[in-house]
Amino acid sequence: GGTSDFTVIRLSQDRKGAPDRLQDVLANTGVRIGGNDFDRDISVDYLMPHLGLGTTYGPKTLSVPRHSYFDIAEWSKVNFVYTDKILKEFEGMLRISHAPDRLSRFVKVLEFQLGHYLISKTEGAKIDLSTCDDAVMHLHEIENDLSISVTQREMADAIIERIKCLDVEISNCLNVADVKPVDIDLVIMTGGSTELPMIQDLVSQKLPHAEVVE
Secondary structure (H helix, E strand, O other): OOOEEEEEEOOOHHHOOOOOOHHHEEEEEEEOOOHHHHHHHHHHHHHHHHHOOOOEEOOOOEEOOOHHHHHHOOOOOHHHHOOHHHHHHHHHHHHOEOOHHHHHHHHHHHHOOOHHHHHHHHHHHHHHOOOOOEEEEEOOOOOOOOEEEEEHHHHHHHOHHHHHHHHHHHHHHHHHHOOOHHHOOEEEOOOHHHHOHHHHHHHHHHOOOOEEEO
16 A cells, blocks of 8 residues: 555566576566555545635634644554644634634544544545546544545546656666567556556556556
């Protein structure tokens, strides 16, 4: 869930019996982008605004701080948001909020430590969007009738910068291997995020002559 790794390997009938295949590994590169990053992007763009992200408060129309929303959308940081200091800060902002209906939801998330619940809902939506045009996140633990819809197109918009980074890293791996995209005959993709249509489209466009196997 934290990295995307790429390897170019030379395969042939002539070499399958060779005692040492190390020279057949032409390149091995990677980048710190994984499923958790996609989950966070979807959450920040399409879930967190319903919990007060992007709203304002007070007579000076100050913006609600963004960092707590980013942290609570990330597995490795979510527990650090559960402090009395942060809860009291948001309770204070709620009292003079310009969107109290939305911000009150985030205060409830902090009070009842529902960050992992939000992350699981976002991950579920991402998985659904691997095969469906749209998905719905039902957030009944926060509010009885709260449901948030996300489309496949919206997910693509949310993760576009990650996809661009993967595009660059594929090119980098090919350059290290000193091969052209048309030289790749077979791509074996592993991991849940490879089921995302945006990643499958990227690989198909980047390596047009390759057979793709999951």
